[in-house]
Amino acid sequence: MGRQFHFSLITFAVNFYLLMKKYNFYSGPSILPKEVFEQSSKAVLELDNIGLSLIEISHRSKEFMDILEEAKSLVKELLGIGDEYQVLFLQGGASMQFCMIPFNLLGEGETAAYLETGVWSKKAIKEAKMFGNVDIVASSADKNFSHIPKQYTIPSTAKYFHITTNNTIYGSQLQKMPESPVPMIGDMSSDIFSRRFDASKFDMIYAGAQKNMGPSGVTLVVLKESLLGKVKRQIPTMLDYNTHIKNGSLFNTPCTFAIYVSMLTMRWLKSKGGVAAIEKINEEKAQKLYAEIDRNSLFEGVVAKEDRSRMNITWVAKKPESEEAFAKFAKDNGCIGIKGHRSAGGFRASLYNAMPVEGVNKLIEVMQEFEKKNG
Amino acid sequence: MGRQFHFSLITFAVNFYLLMKKYNFYSGPSILPKEVFEQSSKAVLELDNIGLSLIEISHRSKEFMDILEEAKSLVKELLGIGDEYQVLFLQGGASMQFCMIPFNLLGEGETAAYLETGVWSKKAIKEAKMFGNVDIVASSADKNFSHIPKQYTIPSTAKYFHITTNNTIYGSQLQKMPESPVPMIGDMSSDIFSRRFDASKFDMIYAGAQKNMGPSGVTLVVLKESLLGKVKRQIPTMLDYNTHIKNGSLFNTPCTFAIYVSMLTMRWLKSKGGVAAIEKINEEKAQKLYAEIDRNSLFEGVVAKEDRSRMNITWVAKKPESEEAFAKFAKDNGCIGIKGHRSAGGFRASLYNAMPVEGVNKLIEVMQEFEKKNG
Numbered sequence: 001m002g003r004q005f006h007f008s009l010i011t012f013a014v015n016f017y018l019l020m021k022k023y024n025f026y027s028g029p030s031i032l033p034k035e036v037f038e039q040s041s042k043a044v045l046e047l048d049n050i051g052l053s054l055i056e057i058s059h060r061s062k063e064f065m066d067i068l069e070e071a072k073s074l075v076k077e078l079l080g081i082g083d084e085y086q087v088l089f090l091q092g093g094a095s096m097q098f099c100m101i102p103f104n105l106l107g108e109g110e111t112a113a114y115l116e117t118g119v120w121s122k123k124a125i126k127e128a129k130m131f132g133n134v135d136i137v138a139s140s141a142d143k144n145f146s147h148i149p150k151q152y153t154i155p156s157t158a159k160y161f162h163i164t165t166n167n168t169i170y171g172s173q174l175q176k177m178p179e180s181p182v183p184m185i186g187d188m189s190s191d192i193f194s195r196r197f198d199a200s201k202f203d204m205i206y207a208g209a210q211k212n213m214g215p216s217g218v219t220l221v222v223l224k225e226s227l228l229g230k231v232k233r234q235i236p237t238m239l240d241y242n243t244h245i246k247n248g249s250l251f252n253t254p255c256t257f258a259i260y261v262s263m264l265t266m267r268w269l270k271s272k273g274g275v276a277a278i279e280k281i282n283e284e285k286a287q288k289l290y291a292e293i294d295r296n297s298l299f300e301g302v303v304a305k306e307d308r309s310r311m312n313i314t315w316v317a318k319k320p321e322s323e324e325a326f327a328k329f330a331k332d333n334g335c336i337g338i339k340g341h342r343s344a345g346g347f348r349a350s351l352y353n354a355m356p357v358e359g360v361n362k363l364i365e366v367m368q369e370f371e372k373k374n375g
Numbered sequence: 376m377g378r379q380f381h382f383s384l385i386t387f388a389v390n391f392y393l394l395m396k397k398y399n400f401y402s403g404p405s406i407l408p409k410e411v412f413e414q415s416s417k418a419v420l421e422l423d424n425i426g427l428s429l430i431e432i433s434h435r436s437k438e439f440m441d442i443l444e445e446a447k448s449l450v451k452e453l454l455g456i457g458d459e460y461q462v463l464f465l466q467g468g469a470s471m472q473f474c475m476i477p478f479n480l481l482g483e484g485e486t487a488a489y490l491e492t493g494v495w496s497k498k499a500i501k502e503a504k505m506f507g508n509v510d511i512v513a514s515s516a517d518k519n520f521s522h523i524p525k526q527y528t529i530p531s532t533a534k535y536f537h538i539t540t541n542n543t544i545y546g547s548q549l550q551k552m553p554e555s556p557v558p559m560i561g562d563m564s565s566d567i568f569s570r571r572f573d574a575s576k577f578d579m580i581y582a583g584a585q586k587n588m589g590p591s592g593v594t595l596v597v598l599k600e601s602l603l604g605k606v607k608r609q610i611p612t613m614l615d616y617n618t619h620i621k622n623g624s625l626f627n628t629p630c631t632f633a634i635y636v637s638m639l640t641m642r643w644l645k646s647k648g649g650v651a652a653i654e655k656i657n658e659e660k661a662q663k664l665y666a667e668i669d670r671n672s673l674f675e676g677v678v679a680k681e682d683r684s685r686m687n688i689t690w691v692a693k694k695p696e697s698e699e700a701f702a703k704f705a706k707d708n709g710c711i712g713i714k715g716h717r718s719a720g721g722f723r724a725s726l727y728n729a730m731p732v733e734g735v736n737k738l739i740e741v742m743q744e745f746e747k748k749n750g
Contacts, residue, residue, distance in 0.1 A: 022426040026433040029631055037428045041419040045412055051397040053412050055590040055636065058401040058712060091466035091592070092613060095627040099611035123612075130609045210628055215430040217466070217592040217630030234505045236474035237498075238467060252470040253585055255592030256404055257632050261430065337433060 023359035025349040026337035027168050027312060028190065028210040032261070033268045033354045040261045054260055059253050067260050068249065074266035075220060078275055079192075079199045088221040088241070089249045089259050094189045094208040097219065098124040101185060101204075102131035103239050106159050107231040113137050113158035113182070117174075118145045118167035119343055120187060128162075137161070144344075145170040147304035156181045160203070160227075166191035168211075169341040171314030171348060172307045177201050183227055191311050192220070193269060194353055195279045203227050211311070212353045214262030217255035269353060278353050285351045285360045286310035292364045298322065298371050302346060316346035323347075326370055333366045398734035400724040401712035402543050402687060403565065403585040407636070408643045408729045415636045429635055434628050442635050443624065449641035450595065453650055454567075454574045463596040463616070464624045464634050468583040469564045472594065473499040475614050476560060476579075477506035481534050482606040488512050488533040488557070492549075493520045493542035494718055495562060503537075512536070519719075520545040522679035531556045535578070535602075541566035543586075544716040546689030546723060547682045552576050558602055566686050567595070568644060569728055570654045578602050586686070587728045589637030592630035644728060653728050660726045660735045661685035667739045673697065673746050677721065691721035698722075701745055708741045 024031040043054040050063055057063055072087045090096070101124070106112045110132045114125045116139035128134045135158060138149035145167060154161045161180040166173040168190040178184070183203035192207040199205065204223040210216040221241070228241055237243050243251050272278060290308060293301050293315045301308065301315050317323045323346065330338050340346040349363055399406040418429035425438055432438055447462045465471070476499070481487045485507045489500045491514035503509045510533060513524035520542060529536045536555040541548040543565040553559070558578035567582040574580065579598040585591040596616070603616055612618050618626050647653060665683060668676050668690045676683070676690050692698045698721065705713050715721040724738055 024427055024431050026431065026436070028628065029431055029433060031431050032428070037420055037430070040430070041416045044416040044419055052399055052711065053407070055412070055415070056399050056401065056404055056406050058404060059591065061401070061712075091468070091471070091630075093466070093627045096466070096613045099613055103611070127611055127613075130611060208628060215632055216434065216628045217633060236478070236502055236505060238471045238474055252468045253403065253583060253591045255466075255630055255633065257590055258592060258630065336427065337436075 022334045022336050023355070023362055024336050025351075025355070025359075025363070027341070027348060027350045028208070029216045030211055030337075030350055030352050031354045031359075032214070032265055035268055036261060036264045036354075039264050040257075043260060044257075055257050057256070059250060059256050064256055067256075067263055068254075071259055071263035071266065074263060074270060075222065078266060078269060079205070079222065081199050081222065085199075085222050085224055086241075086245050088223070088244045089254055089262075090219045090221055090244060091217070091255060093216075093219055094120065094187055094206060095123065097187070097206045097221065098127040099130070100239050100241070101160075101162070102128040103231075103233075103235055104241050105227060105231065106132035108132060108233070110159050110231075111135050111155065111157065113154050113161040115139075115149065115152070115161070115163045115178075116141055117148055117164050117172060118170045119341075120167065120169070120189070121162070121164040124162060124164070124187065132159075140172075145172065146302055148172050148174055148307040154178070154180050154182060158182045159230075160185050163187070165197075166309050166311050168312050168350075169344050169348075170303060171309045171312045171344075172303045173309035173311065175306065183224075190350075191309070193266070193275055193278070194282050194311055196275050209258060209262050211350070212265075214265045215258050217258030218262055220262075265354075281357065282310045282351065282353065285355065285357055286313060288357075289313050289349060289351065289360050289364065292367055296367055296371050297375050298326075299347075299367065302344075311351060313349045313351060314340060314344065314346060316340075322374060325374070329370050330363070330366050333362075333369075335363050335366055338363070397709045397711050398730070398737055399711050400726075400730070400734075400738070402716070402723060402725045403583070404591045405586055405712075405725055405727050406729045406734075407589070407640055411636060411639045411643055411729075414639050415632075418635060419632075430632050432631070434625060434631050439631055439635075442631075442638055443629075446634055446638035446641065449638060449645060450597065453641060453644060454580070454597065456574050456597065460574075460597050460599055461616075461620050463598070463619045464629055464637075465594045465596055465619060466592070466630060468591075468594055469495065469562055469581060470498065470583075472562070472581045472596065473502040474505070475616070476535075476537070477503040478606075478608075478610055478614050479616050480602060480606065481507035483507060483608070485534050485606075486510050486530070486532065488529050488536040490514075490524065490527070490536070490538045490553075491516055492523055492539050492547060493545045494716075495542065495544070495564070496537070496539045499537060499539070499562065507534075515547075520547065521677055523547050523549055523682040529553070529555050529557060533557045534605075535560050538562070540572075541684050541686050543687050543725075544719050544723075545678065546684045546687045546719075547678045548684035548686065550681065558599075565725075566684070568641070568650055568653070569657050569686055571650050584633060584637050586725070587640075589640045590633050592633030593637055595637075640729075656732065657685045657726065657728065660730065660732055661688060663732075663735050664688050664724060664726065664739065667742055671742055671746050672750050673701075674722075674742065677719075686726060688724045688726060689715060689719065689721060691715075697749060700749070704745050705738070705741050708737075708744075710738050710741055713738070 047054040138152035422429040513527035560579040
């Protein structure tokens with residue numbers, strides 16, 4: 001009984017609805033599994049029969065502490081890491097990490113190494129320069145970030161080496177994580193939990209949740225404590241990783257809803273077989289769509305083939321004047337959010353974990369129909 | 376049709392449920408109106424029949440931009456302010472504002488004035504000291520923050536004067552806003568939208584949402600642009616108010632869910648007659664509960680009568696050994712979250728806007744029953 005009375009009818013309605021579903025290709029916030037929408041919707045009315053809504057309970061209540069613990073342990077399990085890493089749920093997005101990282105790790109006069117592969121790494125570099133020296137070990141800026149530089153040397157005197165593992169805007173991805181002689185930090189906002197990788201190569205990994213992990217409002221930070229305590233400057237309390245480590249992400253009120261929904265999304269991923277299982281599906285989805293881009297006479301890819309992202313698939317129309325028409329045609333046919341980012345133009349389809357193969361099939365069908373009519 | 380099919384049954388179930396409702400006295404995250412729970416729950420399944428969930432749409436989609444615009448305009452309407460103020464929705468809570476304020480407004484060697492009235496102002500002062508000099512114009516720390524200091528001078532050379540208008544932990548509140556010769560900044564996290572006040576006395580007002588405004592995950596900042604651009608230090612992009620002003624709170628992905636739910640909560644408040652109407656009800660609820668605390672032979676208030684908060688009502692048991700028994704008795708009788716904050720002890724009942732008079736009546740009944748059994 002209680003607020004959940006007849007909730008099964010909602011489940012029925014959702015299933016009915018899915019028959020005429022729109023496919024959401026937004027780059028973030030983005031599609032989440034339908035089970036997660038259903039469970040979160042229910043929890044906003046009432047959390048697990050406790051007589052209160054998820055969003056009205058204290059972040060220090062036993063109920064929320066249990067959610068936070070489960071979220072932490074799912075992060076560790078899905079990334080295959082142990083207690084040598086701290087798992088934090090912060091606010092402010094990856095953009096806040098761009099300044100927190102050098103604030104905590106880069107002393108005045110010291111140098112940090114960055115690989116420049118797109119808008120997000122550029123932004124990270126900009127913040128780091130306020131705190132110390134930045135050595136850009138390689139950049140693909142001169143080719144509009146259409147590839148991932150591979151020949152570069154990471155100075156062994158750098159305090160850390162920072163990479164963006166997937167470039168959401170340009171649609172490129174590091175297929176192989178680099179070997180670094182200094183602590184490596186990865187912004188994995190748009191490909192965390194999408195593929196297997198050796199997390200032990202990293203001293204820190206961070207990700208805004210709003211792609212594969214959950215809704216917007218929470219930022220995952222996974223780091224080794226050995227990184228900290230080495231700079232001399234005073235760090236404002238909220239920007240100091242130690243504050244959040246000591247208080248288990250509860251120094252102040254976190255975004256309880258986003259942490260809960262992220263926990264549900266990670267639970268869903270685990271139930272699907274975890275990262276290894278989803279990686280295969282992600283590979284299949286991406287290869288299908290790239291095959292169509294390469295085949296279709298109207299379109300072409302923009303990223304070097306060996307660097308193509310499995311998460312954010314980008315392409316352009318060979319005749320730029322037809323871009324608007326295709327964007328409209330796709331939208332009218334239920335493919336939402338395929339317009340490219342304003343700094344890249346063209347098209348982008350984000351194929352995050354929760355995007356079903358049917359969504360990709362639908363988009364391919366739409367591209368083929370458009371070709372028939374305009375080819 | 377669509378995901379909202381049969382949602383009216385949920386509404387029925389919720390109403391049924393309310394008959395045996397628990398009353399939520401948590402200090403934050405805290406109770407919100409039941410209509411807001413229902414509407415938010417629905418939007419997590421599907422937003423306004425658009426075929427997508429609120430939490431999967433882009434923060435740059437037309438749908439979300441409309442939500443953000445409505446939220447901004449409701450803030451202005453409820454506070455009675457015009458375009459001379461910027462309205463921002465940020466992340467990190469009031470705690471992040473404790474450092475952003477001096478980062479942006481207090482140059483090295485300059486002085487800011489602070490009124491010290493509790494844990495939150497102490498925390499704000501601690502951060503300000505990292506950036507410049509702090510003049511604590513008055514403090515009630517020596518009396519465990521049981522009153523609001525009233526005799527003090529604000530130096531006219533201070534860059535700004537900072538107050539906490541309501542002290543969530545100790546249960547005290549500024550009944551009258553001070554007159555300040557310098558720009559006044561108010562942390563109104565726990566009493567914004569609960570009572571009328573002259574907002575034009577302030578150059579900046581901020582509030583973590585998770586009391587009267589919405590769920591956790593968003594922080595409201597209202598400020599005059601004339602405050603900015605006066606310090607010489609470099610400010611990290613995410614910590615610079617100008618970044619968020621220029622980008623209309625969309626420099627990076629905000630917490631879309633919390634902004635939406637805050638907008639709904641403000642819509643609800645407006646529909647109830649706005650701040651003037653809720654102020655009367657808040658006054659009635661608080662006076663009722665204080666009357667019982669003063670009458671009941673087992674309890675006593677802790678804050679000077681003239682400084683008592685209408686939002687967070689605090690009291691102690693005259694026999695400290697009976698505190699645990701009363702806490703359990705209240706919980707068993709459906710009054711949730713009345714344990715005092717760990718720095719204050721005793722009891723605290725938070726009577727935010729969404730707490731119905733029936734909740735207060737219930738708590739009074741429970742206090743009277745406890746007295747009968749233990750008096």
